[in-house]
Amino acid sequence: MSVARHDGRWFRREISAGGFAFFMNLPTMLCLALVLAYPVIYAGYLSVHRVGLAQLRRGEFPFNGFDNFERLFEDRLFWVALKNTFIFTFITVGAEVILAVLIALLINQSSIWTSRVTRFLILLPYAIPPIANGLIWSFIYSFQFGFLNRILFSAGVITEPINWAGNPETALYAVTVPYIWRTLPFAILLVHAALQGIPRELYEQAAVDGATAWQRFWRITLPLLRPIIAVILILRTSFAFAVFEEILAITQGGPGDATWVAAWYSYKVTFSPPNNFGMGSASAYVLALLIGAMALIYVRFVYRRVTL
Amino acid sequence: MFATSRTNRLLLHLANVVVIAFILLPLAAVVIGSIQSEKALQADTRRLMPLEFTLDNFIVIFSKGEQKGRIYEQATYLPDNIKSFYAAFANSTVVAISVTFLTLLFGSLSAYTIARQRFRWTIFLMQANIVARFVPAIVLMIPLYIVMRSLGQLNSLSGVIIAETGFLLPYAILILAPYFDSIPSELEDAARIDGCTRFGAFLRIVLPLSTPGLAACGVIMFIISWHELLIPLILNARPDFMTLPVVIASLVGDVHVFFNLMMAICLLALAPTVILVALLQKYVVQGLSVGAVKG
Numbered sequence: 154m155s156v157a158r159h160d161g162r163w164f165r166r167e168i169s170a171g172g173f174a175f176f177m178n179l180p181t182m183l184c185l186a187l188v189l190a191y192p193v194i195y196a197g198y199l200s201v202h203r204v205g206l207a208q209l210r211r212g213e214f215p216f217n218g219f220d221n222f223e224r225l226f227e228d229r230l231f232w233v234a235l236k237n238t239f240i241f242t243f244i245t246v247g248a249e250v251i252l253a254v255l256i257a258l259l260i261n262q263s264s265i266w267t268s269r270v271t272r273f274l275i276l277l278p279y280a281i282p283p284i285a286n287g288l289i290w291s292f293i294y295s296f297q298f299g300f301l302n303r304i305l306f307s308a309g310v311i312t313e314p315i316n317w318a319g320n321p322e323t324a325l326y327a328v329t330v331p332y333i334w335r336t337l338p339f340a341i342l343l344v345h346a347a348l349q350g351i352p353r354e355l356y357e358q359a360a361v362d363g364a365t366a367w368q369r370f371w372r373i374t375l376p377l378l379r380p381i382i383a384v385i386l387i388l389r390t391s392f393a394f395a396v397f398e399e400i401l402a403i404t405q406g407g408p409g410d411a412t413w414v415a416a417w418y419s420y421k422v423t424f425s426p427p428n429n430f431g432m433g434s435a436s437a438y439v440l441a442l443l444i445g446a447m448a449l450i451y452v453r454f455v456y457r458r459v460t461l
Numbered sequence: 462m463f464a465t466s467r468t469n470r471l472l473l474h475l476a477n478v479v480v481i482a483f484i485l486l487p488l489a490a491v492v493i494g495s496i497q498s499e500k501a502l503q504a505d506t507r508r509l510m511p512l513e514f515t516l517d518n519f520i521v522i523f524s525k526g527e528q529k530g531r532i533y534e535q536a537t538y539l540p541d542n543i544k545s546f547y548a549a550f551a552n553s554t555v556v557a558i559s560v561t562f563l564t565l566l567f568g569s570l571s572a573y574t575i576a577r578q579r580f581r582w583t584i585f586l587m588q589a590n591i592v593a594r595f596v597p598a599i600v601l602m603i604p605l606y607i608v609m610r611s612l613g614q615l616n617s618l619s620g621v622i623i624a625e626t627g628f629l630l631p632y633a634i635l636i637l638a639p640y641f642d643s644i645p646s647e648l649e650d651a652a653r654i655d656g657c658t659r660f661g662a663f664l665r666i667v668l669p670l671s672t673p674g675l676a677a678c679g680v681i682m683f684i685i686s687w688h689e690l691l692i693p694l695i696l697n698a699r700p701d702f703m704t705l706p707v708v709i710a711s712l713v714g715d716v717h718v719f720f721n722l723m724m725a726i727c728l729l730a731l732a733p734t735v736i737l738v739a740l741l742q743k744y745v746v747q748g749l750s751v752g753a754v755k756g
Contacts, residue, residue, distance in 0.1 A: 173659045174574040174583055181571035181630060182586070188601070188627020189593050195604035209607065259476055267477035274484050276745060280738035281487070282688040284706045285727040288713065289487045292494055292720045298502050300490040306507040314506070334487065339749055346750045384753055395597035398690050402713055416599045423603050424695065430603055437600040448595035452588050 204430035221435040234418040242393040253340035287402025290331035294318040321411040347381040494724030518725035553704040560686040568633030576641040590631035636752040640674025677748030
């Protein structure tokens with residue numbers, strides 16, 4: 154029974170809880186269907202059809218079974234891209250987890266005034282557009298004019314300029330640093346928040362029992378940080394798999410194929426001649442499946458399920 | 462938790478200095494790079510600080526290439542995209558504000574019901590949002606490009622706004638739902654007994670109480686949308702509809718553009734979000750941590 158006065162304004166009329174929830178979620182469901190679900194399904198459709206510029210003009214996409222996937226798996230460059238993506242992800246995620254724990258502990262020292270400065274600055278990289286970050290680092294790495302070589306010359310560390318991003322041996326490692334720089338604040342933030350949740354009494358008790366700082370870290374801090382480290386591992390792994398902007402800005406996949414990564418491969422195959430949309434979709438789907446697996450683990454085991 | 466002996470304190474200060482230097486290195490590079498001339502940069506390739514500074518890089522951008530200043534006097538070529546800086550800045554602003562507004566609007570409607578009404582399908586919707594957050598943009602872009610092309614929606618701001626709203630909405634819901642959940646439902650119950658409808662209770666009781674949550678979500682949506690490259694890069698190729706990240710990306714392959722000009726435009730593109738983060742740091746921190754682990 155509704156006790157609302159019915160004065161004709163539509164939001165005054167009472168509806169059932171289910172109907173209310175349905176109407177409130179309608180825009181979201183439309184949006185998700187239109188911009189997420191439909192494209193993901195359509196990408197699957199494209200991946201088993203022949204779609205090039207000619208087909209796009211005619212508007213007919215002939216079915217070609219798993220040809221796109223077969224050609225993809227025969228393409229050496231695709232495997233190079235996957236290998237590079239795995240190396241890139243392994244380095245960036247590994248470094249981020251370790252650095253995030255260390256730096257979060259560092260900014261937690263409120264009695265050290267420089268720690269307060271660091272804490273104030275920690276979010277800065279999050280504010281930098283990824284493509285600008287990439288371009289800035291390509292300036293830093295520049296062989297002739299680069300900032301990094303200038304610093305090392307000034308410090309007297311090197312006598313000859315080093316071609317950081319232009320050398321196939323170092324290029325892939327060189328592009329990990331800007332990515333780590335930009336995405337680290339997020340990881341530090343999460344660890345820092347988790348540290349605030351550890352009761353001080355645990356440390357006081359451990360100190361009474363004569364535990365060293367080292368023991369307290371391994372026996373108390375690290376075990377209690379494990380859930381948040383799992384969150385960081387999964388989120389950062391998923392996003393590092395799809396790295397794009399820094400690659401575009403710093404190396405464009407080069408030198409040679411040294412920094413071709415999965416998203417760059419899909420982009421180049423699709424949007425530069427000969428514009429193979431079918432094969433691009435197939436390669437993007439492989440990437441999506443890898444990331445999808447991470448997402449399922451996240452929902453199932455890591456993100457506290459919707460009991461709110 | 463560490464013993465605070467003199468050596469320990471010294472080591473901690475040292476560690477902080479290293480971290481601060483690492484954080485500031487790219488910012489130093491972009492600032493120093495943008496206020497010197499190509500000539501100064503090339504004259505001495507080993508010097509850290511240049512001998513002379515100039516604002517000509519900014520002047521040439523702000524005057525759409527008309528006032529060339531001393532350092533661009535002899536330059537016969539300037540990339541067209543530099544000239545469309547104002548248009549790109551305006552486009553970026555329109556897109557970011559629209560996306561922020563739409564994600565907040567749809568997101569709060571949805572997140573509120575997900576937080577309050579526990580139906581099987583709302584729980585499923587929440588899980589779908591979590592999974593959707595992981596979908597990489599490149600997977601969406603290929604089909605979206607084909608769809609927008611056939612609809613004639615390439616090169617329009619509305620196409621980019623729709624695509625980014627759909628892309629960011631799941632994340633907005635992940636940030637907002639925990640906020641609505643943290644508001645005690647007794648207040649709404651009281652309002653409902655006094656004759657308020659469900660929507661009225663949401664509009665008049667819950668929304669005003671969740672302004673910090675809306676602020677946290679809004680600032681993050683604005684930042685991500687301001688930074689988004691792939692969606693506008695693929696959908697908008699015409700200079701009139703480029704956003705700032707697309708203009709920056711277009712300079713990457715241009716061998717005639719020197720680093721100084723690039724750094725100047727990068728600095729202009731990163732300034733708005735840096736200012737935003739500096740002013741609203743508290744909300745950014747809250748939004749980021751809530752969105753990842755649900756408070």
